[in-house]
Amino acid sequence: MKKRLSYLFAALLVAMGFTVASGATSAQAAEPIKIGFFAPLTGFAAQTGKDMLAGLEFYLKQQGGKVAGRDIVLISEDTEAKPAVALTKVRKLVEKDGVHILIGGLMASTGYALQPYVDGKKIPTLYPVMAPDDITQRKRAKWIVRTGWSSSQPSHPFGEYAYKTLGLRKIVTLGFDYAFGWEVVGGFQKTFEEAGGKIVQKIWVPVGNRDYAPFLPQISKDADGVFALLFGAGALQFVKQFKEFGLKDRYTLLGGGTTTDEHVLPSMGDEALGIYTSLHYSAAIDTAVNKKFTVPYREFAGKSASYYSEALYTGGRWAIEAMTAIGGKVEDRDGFLKALQQQTLTDVPRGPLKISSYGNPIQNVYIRKVERVNGELQNTVVKTYPNVSQFWKYDPKEFLKQPVYARDYPPMMK
Amino acid sequence: MEFWIIQSLNGLSFGALLFLLASGLSLIFGVMNIVNVAHGSYFMIGGYLGYSVFLRTGSFVIACLAAAVAVAMIGIAMHFFLLRRYSTHFPQVLMTMGFALIFRDLTLVIWGGDPLSLATPAVLQGSFHIGPITYPIYRSFVILIAIAVAIGLWAFNEKTSLGAKLRATVDDNQMATGIGINVPMVSSLMFGLGAFLAGFGGVVGAPILGIFAGIDFDILPLAFVVVIVGGMGSLKGAAVGSILVGVVDTLGKALVPDLSYFTLFLPMAIVLAIKPTGLFGRA
């Protein structure tokens, strides 16, 4: 028995050796164009990662998977939602597989962790989901083009809306305690307070927190609204517990776009009705272009489209259209990057999309309200702000003089 | 005042949930001396199974029982066919870790990764109001469940013949064999009971914590800490430890969010450093 096993291990070692060697000598043939996709496919964020992958696959299937006579090959890797693993997997995609473009990523921390590497390797990279502000603001990355959004982008119009249209005056914020949460909440605070409102309390909860019982009793009685920035299981539990602790009748509930995104909305119940959120997408956008995506997508993926799947659907299209524009010559990286930065698409599901000189999209921002339509919950668009830049109405140079939104920036008003 | 009352109830209800998990772990880990890192997985699987059963039957009680029994079967199979052969900890850890990884991936295959939530049973929905306090009925109910389970376990242990056999098996393996107790079967049943409680806890906890891949290793350290602080193999210890950890965790999160885990685990480590057998452990 022992002996046989030692042969087995020897064989395994030899096999490892071969793969190592073949990896080392793989010739760089110029035929297919390789797209490297990375996102969490296992672990707590697996489903968002799979939504993303499905969006990309769906687009490639529709498109036919060919550009200028070259086949498109999609190589996907699992990041386990850990930045260090993401970095290792991206190294593999670039150095072993030789991908021509990287696309993917979920967590803000991963976004910052990858930046030095992709800039160092000069790999054209799309961030369709990862939204940390500074990637397109104060720490701009040369090789990253963002087709998604910057975290505070949808919050800027929303702050004004909450004051002027919803008539709220005092708001408590509760959000995941990391860059994404700070930036979504910070952008909201800035415009809400400039409009005349006041953030009376900011509660930060651990990322991924599920039980909100310790936090709900702290919410100030003095406020008329609560702004929550959560996602995944946390969003689901929060909305439910908010009602159970008797707070739903007392406050208007608002949130960042992910709080009621379609990746959790189907699991919610009536407790979610009436929540206002803002994002650059809603599966319920009532346009022909969007329906052309959402209806067949549901058939393809067996579930409703979410902002994550739209992000990669559009991101995939963004990459392919840029490839087409340069005749498939993706080896010319500078030319490819330029094409990625300079194109405009007017007919993507979320609305018209172009990239600013800072590398961030200029796109519509939608204020959405959760409603039940035909028995299903959806994010009904109640107001559209067209062509919003990450700087909103501010002058970019002036805006960039303020620090990036953080836990205590903007500071609490006295 | 209102704040303190609600937070104490929160601490108690979270402690009650921990008790369901930790009482089983105390059996497996404290009494049978098996380091089972898949114990959190039982909690997770329980939640998922409960969800599926609830979808089909619409009955919360059936969901609880069916999920708990199914998880118990998994536990019994793991113990009877594999774990019982290994009396030392290293192989136990490697093996149960293997299972934990497999369980986590299988739940992903079967239920997808979307976060799920089990609806609170209709009778227990809503909140009660006493003066300015509004508190969810279900959370209070969880406290009652835990008390009932604690009493049940105590009675089982002290008053039934199977409980007596259990104690005999733990105290002296060989003698138990000598007087005709089927030791392998009794220990597998005991392991199954621990898994049963964890699976049950997973369903009961689902309306509060939700169901998601990852809860397995989120909750495991807490359960370990409860068992070890309370004292391994002690039912009383598991109860006191659960309440202690539940309350400290809740208050830490509410009062010193920046140091919330620090304030939970450091006192635990110090208690253990001073009294390694825990509060009620046998030396």
Add this chain to the structure above:
Amino acid sequence: MARAANFKNKALLFIGVSVLLVLAAQVLSTYWLSILTLVLIFGILAMSLDILMGYTGLPSFGHSAFFGVAAYTVAILSTRYGVGFWGCVGGAFLLSTAVAAIFGLLVAHTKGVYFLMITLALSMVVWGLAFRWVGMTSGDNGISGIPRPDLGEAVSMGDDVNFYYFVLAVYIAVFLLIYLFLRSPFGQSLKGIRESESRMKNLGYNTWLHKYLSYVVAGMFSGISGILWAYYNGFVSPSDVEITASFEAFLMVILGGPGTLVGPALGAGIIIFLQNFLSAFTERWLIVIGTIYILTILYLPHGIMALNIRGLKFNKTKTLSNDQTSGGTS
């Protein structure tokens, strides 16, 4: 005679493997070299844990705590205070060793499952700080932008090959140091404690001090791997110190074979390789790894080093048939 021959074989093997590792940098593609770098870094972590698990008989569920303390120290000193390479290394080395010295006071009098659980709780303390002490550690954002050490033009660590050589040099040095440490009279008495602590006590050994020092030394070497990790990634995050990271180190040791030093290093290699290799082929790689763990225990309960490789006997004493950890409770 046989012993001398065995020693000679081992020495030859050591030199041979070292030469191969040096040559690897010339042969391997940059990707596989980066994986190999990772293997070496975790090899150091696994070997340091083997001092505790395999030689002193103390199973730790919290070994990545020191790894994390060191990595975070490098990250914070270099990005926030602009401290140079040697300052970061010195600071991280001192701080991780100091933390080990403090934790050691809390754990050294315990053994078996008690040791297991206290180390678990302590590593959760470190994780809790990394995750929630946002002002210092940036919490879940992690800290990015740690510059690779630069020791002048010729040996710029920005170059992956140079960095690999740097890690390899540290690895070989650590391997030899741990080897000598374990062969010293002190190391021999650690094995004595593993086999029977009470007997060692009766012989007049201060077993507490031995266990304490063994814990601190293991923590120190764990810190070294943490320093390398921070420079390798240029990035640290709470997932580096979470409970599964400590479990992983634990598994590397058991998979390879505790008490063999080479085994855990090999175990680290296998686990890292599988993680990076399998996921390219199947989305279900976790199931495959889980199955491998279970099969290993079924067929090789003492780890892969228990395989009899001709001419080399690493596992002289069948140590794990009675590992200390089972003696924790009654």
